[in-house]
Amino acid sequence: MSSEYYQSLLDRYWRRSGGLFYRPNQREACCPHYTLRLDSSKFHATKDQRQAINRFNKYVAGDEYTKKAARLYPRSREQARKRDMEFDLVERIHEAEAQTLKNPPLPLHKFEVTLEPDVFTEEKYAVFENYQRIVHHEGPDMISRDGFRRFLCSSPLRRGVFRSAEDGKERQLGSFHHCYRLDGKLVAIGVLDLLPDCVSAVYFLYHESIHKWQPGKLGALREIALAMENGYRWWYPGYYIHTCPKMKYKMDYTPQFLLDPDTLKWEKVDDELLALFDSKGYLEMPSHADEEATGPMNGAAASDEEEEVDQDSDNDEHSLFDANMPGIPTLEQMRSVDFDHIPVRLNRGFCFSGDIFQWDDGDISSHGTPKAAIAEMVAAVGTDLITHQTCLDFRRGS
Structure with a gap:
């Protein structure tokens, strides 16, 4: 890489x-992980x-x-x-x-x-x-x-x-x-x-x-x-977990900025933000009240449009789109993505995903299918990275 x-x-x-x-999925974690960086x-x-x-x-x-x-x-x-x-x-x-x-x-x-x-x-x-x-x-x-x-x-x-x-x-x-x-x-x-x-x-x-x-x-x-x-310029000290005493030292170095899991924008760490850490589990940034979800290109969060997780399902494997994970586009947003031109590497060389998968009638909500699996990967990585910078390598683990 x-x-x-x-x-x-x-x-x-x-x-x-x-x-x-x-x-990590901060919303569902008992101890949410946050990305920090310092402006040297x-x-x-x-x-x-x-x-x-x-x-x-x-x-x-x-x-x-x-x-x-x-x-x-x-x-x-x-x-x-x-x-x-x-x-x-x-x-x-x-x-x-x-x-x-x-x-x-x-x-x-x-x-x-x-x-x-x-x-x-x-x-x-x-x-x-x-x-x-x-x-x-x-x-x-x-x-x-x-x-x-x-x-x-x-x-x-x-x-x-x-x-x-x-x-x-x-x-x-x-x-x-x-x-x-x-x-x-x-x-x-x-x-x-x-x-x-x-x-x-x-x-x-x-x-x-x-x-x-x-x-x-x-x-x-x-x-x-x-x-x-x-x-x-930037120093990334690794994930920060506010409830972990061993990570408190990271706040001794300033100015620090925290990556908003929902918008993927950087927020300056100040007393107001630290006070929110003390009162909440998953941190909703103060700026969210003035922002609206934008789209998959910048990693906008899925909100009320997400499909609810089937709590009665016997299958422990759920779709990423059901995971309530911040910064993940909604299913509706992902349906506009071109999944046919993602580079794929096989033993015989390179091709596009549309050349090896027959999924014209498939839907990305059908968890467990190749198209749904690739859609989840695209959503997690970022749609703006997928066409020109990402290659799916199916040779691994074979």
């Missing part, structure tokens, strides 16, 4: 876990975040290095004043790296951060095993190399390079491991999907030996800095 295509899916509430792509161009680190960076940088350099370097490489009065008055995240996040620190003298520790392909190594697995065992309290039977490979290595996203038409910068695309090494030892890994318009955080793991330095916070700040300095 291309990074450009996954960016479009991400902005339609999709997410990946290893090679599995999924989209407007981000300002809090006092606590600044202190975390400064403490770690001081630890890496050491007191002796700091004193000697101040004598050997004194800052000008203007540089010192600017440093005291401003906190440049990109500058500070790189300050303690081996390639940044001037020498002689030598710092107390050697700190390096590299962006590497998301391939499996024993070095990476050792960090994963320690993190899952110590932080998540998983037993040996729950931690395996195969699990690490499936979850955090060998992503289906193709790696490449993207040149922005706006700033001319070249940006890496695809899935990578952001590897943190201290004195030559791998101590943390940020699993990232680098997309045309964002740095998407997949997972962050670290070795117990650096726990005191708040590695999760340092990792988030470094990812925001990556979005800032390389022109990705």
Whole structure:
């Protein structure tokens, strides 16, 4: 899958876990998942975040290095004043790296951060095993190399390079491991999907030996800095579940925007929105009162036009159109979609869906039929993506 295509899916509430792509139904969930993103161009680190960076940088350099370097490489009065008055995240996040620190003298520790392909190594697995065992309290039977490979290595996203038409910068695309090494030892890994318009955080793991330095916070700040300095702009910290205490930290980074599941438009997270989170399960955005459903091209929500779910049915498999899922077009809206010209890949090559399926008299409401199955997939992915960017591959699972 291309990074450009996954960016479009991400902005339609999709997410990946290893090679599995999924989209949650917030209305029917006990703990609704919401997509967040942060605008790195407007981000300002809090006092606590600044202190975390400064403490770690001081630890890496050491007191002796700091004193000697101040004598050997004194800052000008203007540089010192600017440093005291401003906190440049990109500058500070790189300050303690081996390639940044001037020498002689030598710092107390050697700190390096590299962006590497998301391939499996024993070095990476050792960090994963320690993190899952110590932080998540998983037993040996729950931690395996195969699990690490499936979850955090060998992503289906193709790696490449993207040149922005706006700033001319070249940006890496695809899935990578952001590897943190201290004195030559791998101590943390940020699993990232680098997309045309964002740095998407997949997972962050670290070795117990650096726990005191708040590695999760340092990792988030470094990812925001990556979005800032390389022109990705947006940082996606993953799904947010308001009732999950472990996800509260995501709101410590601002300004955040939340993707409205119904309209697929971004809403700024403010006190009013957070108050709604506290009082409701599924969040109806304040702007909904002034909006009307538009159509399938922008993922408008199905509303009262949806057919009711047959509660007495013996079949546990229901149509997506009966699922009360936000952001899904109605059956009536979907009947105007051309299902005959969707690219299909078979063992013998490519063709169009209309060439292999005989469904002139079929209806997309007939759950279980090929036409209905494809209609559900089109509705979930987005009608605007389906003709030119999506190909149905029927070779898989055969």
